Amino acid sequence: MKSFLVFSSMGPDRPGLVSEISEYFTARGINIERSRMSTMGNEFGGIILTSGRTEDIKSLIDDLDSLRAKTGLDIHVRQTKAPGHREVKPSIPYRMIATSMDHPGIVHKVCKVLKEKDINVEEFETQVDYNAFTGANVFHMTCYFTIPANVRIADVRKDVARVGDELNIDIRIEAVINR
Structure with missing residues (x-):
């Protein structure tokens, strides 16, 4: 076996x-x-x-x-x-890419939105790079998650955009196929 x-x-x-x-x-x-x-x-x-x-x-x-x-x-x-x-519920896979000046709390605030909507994070990666041109530490995050069928993507986008506006983060969310 x-x-x-x-x-x-x-x-x-x-x-x-x-x-x-x-x-x-x-x-x-x-x-x-x-x-x-x-x-x-x-x-x-x-x-x-x-x-x-x-x-x-x-x-x-x-x-x-x-x-x-x-x-x-x-x-x-x-x-x-x-x-x-693996027990899975009907859902659609998405990728979120976020970029901003580095500061504490980015991961928590963004992932809190996902948690509140019962969205499962499947894969998560972050990196901070020093940008010699601007002299800034730039945060970059890539997150793959699945949105349950009963959750409206428009609501997810709206709530994530609110966090992005609040913390000055550029956030993109896109559906992915055949990951």
Whole structure:
């Protein structure tokens, strides 16, 4: 029987971490289905959806201390269901892109609007870049979410625009197909 496991890791970055993690999975017959890994500051972080035979997943879990010792990473795992078995409600996928001068509270205010409308954030990424031309730290956010069928997109746009006006953020929302 096929089982699924979400694997997350964080610790000091160094060359070879992704190779060591993937080698650990491969040696146990585990497949990487989907992953996100990144370096932030001097820290490496990753989240990986893996799959394999139930007994191989159990073996991987039982032997995690060897990977922790080899990589120096803090590692956590959680068993999950197959991606196709995820309970979903009828909804439309959207992408929001926001840009502004950087300041605290942008993520919270924008995401609060989504939460109040029972909108699920599927993927979220932020970045602050120094703009040498203007001398400003520029915040950039990309967010993918699904809007339930019973929520009016016009209401979402209006409430997000209100936050954008209040915090001086340029925000665009667009439907996405085949993400």
